[in-house]
Amino acid sequence: MARILITNGTIVSPSGRYASDVFIDGETIQAIFQPGQAASLGIVADKVIDATGKYVIPGGVDVHTHMELPMGPIEATDTFETGSNAAAWGGITTIVDMALQRKGENIQDGLAAWHQKAAGNCSIDYAFHQIMGDIHEQSLKDMTYLVEHEGVTSFKLFMAYPDTYYSDDGQILRAMQEASNNGAVIMMHAENGMAIDVLVQQHLARGETDPVFHSISRPSLLEGEATHRAIVLSQVAGNVPLYIVHMSASEALNEVARAQHEGLNVFAETCPQYLYLTLEEHLSQPDFEGAKFVCSPPIRSRHDHHHHQSDLWKGLRMNELAVVSTDHCPFCFKDQKTLGRNDFSKIPNGLPGVEHRMELIYQGVVLGELSLERWVETCCTTPARMFGMYPKKGIIAPGADADIVVWDPHQKTTIGINGKHHMNTDYSAFEGTVIDGKVDTVLSRGMVVVENDTFTGRKGHGKYVKRDLCQYLH
């Protein structure tokens, strides 16, 4: 494999930025050189990438995706091949996807099925969390087996969706107790699904079937309540690490901040859709267009008693929110989202997003919401540490995997115009958004996968990453 020198750029890490050159030998970073030092040492590279005026950052780590997720009669439209390619286009070099156990299914079979979907198909590296959709004695045994033998060290539970993935409080407590023995992180979809289902039925009975009622039937109070309950259960189980996924609401953020202040091991992520999209501008679009923005938890209103979006940005600055992921779960508008044309509860939940995460959160830097360093921390370094992949992933340092993005802050791009994206959907949730800055070059373990607006990656280059325990606690 090639020796590559990335020269004249500014390396950005959570602790600062500095002008240095990166020397890559094969799949890993060999050395960081002072500008000009490589030449004086007689270092010869097969390829030189000139990063003058550009940032050199660790490849993005998106720890929440759903490739090929079955949902009723349909499936999320990105395969591991199309989804990992789209991720690479957007400067993501590692995804952590959610392997699935449904009611009546075995966890080990669920994980095996996910390996089968991904193996040989990804252009970037990938790892798995395990969804536990049926918690009983055998699931708990399997959970510990996965931690000890399979490199799966985090498990997602649902307080929502009583008809499918839901776990009751007793089941959640039992999984948390098991995690307190095996060291796993419990990831929680925190919405009170029982109460939400009542509200959904009441809206439908009144003939309120439009996409906007998806959000109205899932009030932010019920996200806050479930977040509180999850925190209490994790405390009862012995302060097990709890990671609240896709946070959308101020009430939930306040619960997390309070728990952190009390010294509990509670972490949280949010997603770009909750930072930018609104009920008024997006979910309320006429002619059923609002269905394009249906996901859970829902896109919130600008006019709630809390200003969720500014609170979420504040949470990201203050590290109350440690990570930005995408919850990438793409469905097409035609024939998929339209299944809910007369009943919002039948609209498949999920948005395409993996391709636009780095640029949308960089927009927070442009808007003055985050520092450049914090952008790298929330999108690259912390997700790698949170889920046991650091320092192979998430940092530019000798010995790390050569997963690198060269970012050009002087270019502009517009998302999704004329179908210009690489995710396998017929629309973009961020269509028309102008981004100040652009992915320039992307390397995955030393292989150039995006360069000169061309995809140069290879199906099957991406390898499975066996993860360690959460590196904030172990």
Ligand SMILES: [Zn+2]
């Ligand atoms: Zn999800």
